[in-house]
Amino acid sequence: MWRSANLFGASFIFTVGPRYKKQSSDTMNTPRHIPLFNFETVDDLLKHLPDSCPLVGVEMMEGAAPLVNFKHPERCCYLLGAEDHGLNANELAQCHSMVVLPGRFSMNVAIAGSIVLWERWRQNDAHHPQPHK
Numbered sequence: 001m002w003r004s005a006n007l008f009g010a011s012f013i014f015t016v017g018p019r020y021k022k023q024s025s026d027t028m029n030t031p032r033h034i035p036l037f038n039f040e041t042v043d044d045l046l047k048h049l050p051d052s053c054p055l056v057g058v059e060m061m062e063g064a065a066p067l068v069n070f071k072h073p074e075r076c077c078y079l080l081g082a083e084d085h086g087l088n089a090n091e092l093a094q095c096h097s098m099v100v101l102p103g104r105f106s107m108n109v110a111i112a113g114s115i116v117l118w119e120r121w122r123q124n125d126a127h128h129p130q131p132h133k
Contacts, residue, residue: 002030004114008121010034014077016042042079042091055079057095058116059087064100072120080116083109 039045081087
């Protein structure tokens with residue numbers, strides 16, 4: 001997920017709770033390129049969201065906008081649930097909007113997050129390529 005965030009132009013990534021473990025497979029040394037923030041709870045995350053930065057939940061649920069129809073805000077944070085339990089009721093209630101990925105089953109959180117970031121990039125940044133750094 002961290003690598004995908006870097007590839008598709010995210011400004012930062014974050015985790016909620018103690019779920020992240022350093023990956024030896026990160027050959028790009030991604031932490032040098034994009035910061036990782038850790039928050040104790042979703043409420044803690046909300047206290048630290050940048051101004052005008054809505055929280056967009058990604059979850060398989062009734063009423064969520066299909067990803068391909070979702071107009072991504074200029075600035076936002078995407079909140080994905082853990083693979084083993086998704087987003088709980090409190091986390092869902094904190095989101096400003098919800099999107100759902102196509103498919104009948106939940107998927108690996110890194111894959112789901114990468115798809116969301118790719119679709120955001122495809123809708124927005126793909127038409128305005130940035131020079132390589």
